[in-house]
Amino acid sequence: MSILALGLSYRTAAIELRERIAFPADDVKRAMHALRQRIQSVTEVAILSTCNRTEIYCASATDDVDSVAEWIAEDRRVNTGELGEAMYCYRDLEAAQHVMRVASGLDSQVLGEPQIMGQLKSAYDAANDIGTMGPELRLLERASLNIAKKVRTDTDIGKNPVSVAYAATSLAQRIFADLSNARALLVGAGETIELVATHLSKAGVRDLAIANRTLERAVDLATEYNADALRLTDIGQRLHEFDIVISSTGSALPIIGKGTAEAAARRRRHRPIFMVDIAIPRDIEPGVGDLEAVYLYSIDDLTQIIEENLRGREDAAREAEAIISAGASEYVRQQGVLHGRNVLQSFRQNGEAIRQAAFEQARSKLAAGDAPEAVLDRLSKDLANKLLHGPTLMFREAAANKDDALLDLLKKSHGL
Numbered sequence: 001m002s003i004l005a006l007g008l009s010y011r012t013a014a015i016e017l018r019e020r021i022a023f024p025a026d027d028v029k030r031a032m033h034a035l036r037q038r039i040q041s042v043t044e045v046a047i048l049s050t051c052n053r054t055e056i057y058c059a060s061a062t063d064d065v066d067s068v069a070e071w072i073a074e075d076r077r078v079n080t081g082e083l084g085e086a087m088y089c090y091r092d093l094e095a096a097q098h099v100m101r102v103a104s105g106l107d108s109q110v111l112g113e114p115q116i117m118g119q120l121k122s123a124y125d126a127a128n129d130i131g132t133m134g135p136e137l138r139l140l141e142r143a144s145l146n147i148a149k150k151v152r153t154d155t156d157i158g159k160n161p162v163s164v165a166y167a168a169t170s171l172a173q174r175i176f177a178d179l180s181n182a183r184a185l186l187v188g189a190g191e192t193i194e195l196v197a198t199h200l201s202k203a204g205v206r207d208l209a210i211a212n213r214t215l216e217r218a219v220d221l222a223t224e225y226n227a228d229a230l231r232l233t234d235i236g237q238r239l240h241e242f243d244i245v246i247s248s249t250g251s252a253l254p255i256i257g258k259g260t261a262e263a264a265a266r267r268r269r270h271r272p273i274f275m276v277d278i279a280i281p282r283d284i285e286p287g288v289g290d291l292e293a294v295y296l297y298s299i300d301d302l303t304q305i306i307e308e309n310l311r312g313r314e315d316a317a318r319e320a321e322a323i324i325s326a327g328a329s330e331y332v333r334q335q336g337v338l339h340g341r342n343v344l345q346s347f348r349q350n351g352e353a354i355r356q357a358a359f360e361q362a363r364s365k366l367a368a369g370d371a372p373e374a375v376l377d378r379l380s381k382d383l384a385n386k387l388l389h390g391p392t393l394m395f396r397e398a399a400a401n402k403d404d405a406l407l408d409l410l411k412k413s414h415g416l
Contacts, residue, residue, distance in 0.1 A: 001043075001136055001339070002063055005095035006087060007055030010109050013086035015300050019281035021076050021083070023049040025250045028123075031075060032132045039067045044134040046127035048102070050119050051164075051248075051280035051299055052109050057099065059136035065089050092335075097328040099140060103148035104320055105157060109303065110164055111310045111317060112157035115191055117148045139331070139338055147327035154323065155316040165195035167302040168246050168276045169203055175274050175295065176243065180204040186227075187235070187247035187255055187283060189217040196246050197225045209242065211235055213249070236260050240267035245275040247283035258287040265293045276302070354386045 008021060023031050032045050035056070044059035056068060069087060073080040090098045098107070103120050105112040124141045127133045133141075152158055176182050184205050186193045189212040197208060208227035212218035215231050222229040230238065232255060239245070239260060247255060256275075261284075265273065270293040277284040278299045289296035362379040366372060391414065398406040 002060050003092050003095045003136060003140060003335075004058040004060055004063075004065060004068070004089060005055060005091075005098050006058075006065060006068060006089040007048075007053060008083075008086040008088065009053035009055075009107070010300065011107075012088060015280065015282070015298055017078070017082065017086055018052070018054065020078055021054045021072070022051075022280050023047055023054065023076075024252045025049075028126055029130045032127055033130055034075065035068070035071055036132055038071050039064055042068070044127075044137045045132045046123050046137055048120055048123040050116070051278060053102070053107075055102070057095070057137060057140065059134060063091070093328055093332050096140060096143060096331040097324060099144045100147045100324045100327055100331075101321075103144040104151040104324065105148075106151075106317055106320055106324070109299070110167070110306050112313045112320075113163045114152070114158055115163070115195075117145065117152075118191070120148075121145060135338060136335075139334055143327060143331040143334065147324055150327070151320040151323055155319045157313055157316040157320050163195060164278050164299060164302060164306070165192055166199050167305040168196060168278060168297075169199035170305050171276065171297060171302065172200070172244055172246075172274055173203055175272075178204070180206060182243040183207040183209070183241060184244040184246070185209045185211060185230075185235070185239070185242040187211050187232070187245065188249040188279070189214070189221045190248060190250070192248040192278060193246070194221060196248070197221065197227070200244075201225055205244070209238075213251075236263075239264035239273075243271075243273060245273060245284075246278065247276070248278045249283050251279070251283060252281060254281075254285045255283040256288065257285050258291070261285075261288040261294055262291055265291055268293065278302070351387065355383065358382050358386070 008018065010018065013021070028047050028049060032047055035045050036042050039060075041061040041064050042058050043061065046057045048055045048057070056072070058064070058068060069083060070080060072078070073083045099120075101107045103117050105114065105116050108116055124133065124137070127137065172182070173179060179200070182205055184200055184207065186196055186208065189210060193210070197210070200208065208222070208225050209230055210218045210222045210225075210227050211230035211232055211234065212221075213232050215229060218229040218231070221227070235256065239256070240263075245256070249255060261273070261275075273294050275284055275288065275294060275296045277296065280299070282298065284296060286296075288294055358379055361382070362375050365375045365378070395407070397403075
């Protein structure tokens, strides 16, 4: 059984391809089930899809990378050649190392960002909910999340407040000399937007509004920050009120179109609007950035700011890599134990089947009136012959081939 980790990320694919490959949250379970149904040798599957990466983790009886890649291209309606140029694949030990690096935030656009561990846990939970998790991926889950926790505990990887949310706020501070006079609209109500609200509040923004598809969730978050709560359908009428717009939803379609932004710019008499779209797929149509009074930044535009804030985490990252290397080696050992347990279970089941068959045969003979001593003698001989048949053939083959290593192993395993 092989473990495969394949996909693409901000390191290998531009935002345009990432948003086409991304699985909406409400489609992930359907996709996992479809993949396992399509490729019979794939027995377990989990999908992680975030703004920066889409990755598929599989337990497969064979190396089915090409089949999985073809399924991704077909399901997401992407050309296989285009996908192939951006896709990477890791197997077994390297797969475990990669997933541990992802869980620890070492492969994130923001080095050491903590949100990814929760996103990975949610991916495993979703797979478990629909039954596409099994012993192989459960072992990978335990190993990757435990190592991520150890990295958080034993290093300073998360010490500095560096995140996409922090970077977006830092960019706003560069554009607005005094954030206390700026009005900000946050679109969405998830963890990222909550972090943005925290950073903006600390930076001095006092006038916040939160728009969400579910008004109740917007109200809950708005209450924490003394903010206004809106529905997404209210944005068109009120967009002109805001100097800062930061959006991160799970919507498959844009929330703010060019026409809406253009109308807002006119009502503002072309006073600038600063917009950051940190969603994949994008919440704000790219054409909005062409408007004269709108300054639109995507998640990829935050890279420079993020890099400036990473220096304090580089030493911690090196320490984390050592933890991950040791953790991956331990995972392989545990994987061997798991596979050995499966072989041992099959071995014992085979022995039990032989015992049960011999027992039934002996009971039939006793019921037919055969002498008990003769039945017991026959039973013991039949059991010995059937249990020794396989090892006897192996001894003969090893001796014929002068395979001393196998002979030594057979003698040791049989106490000879």
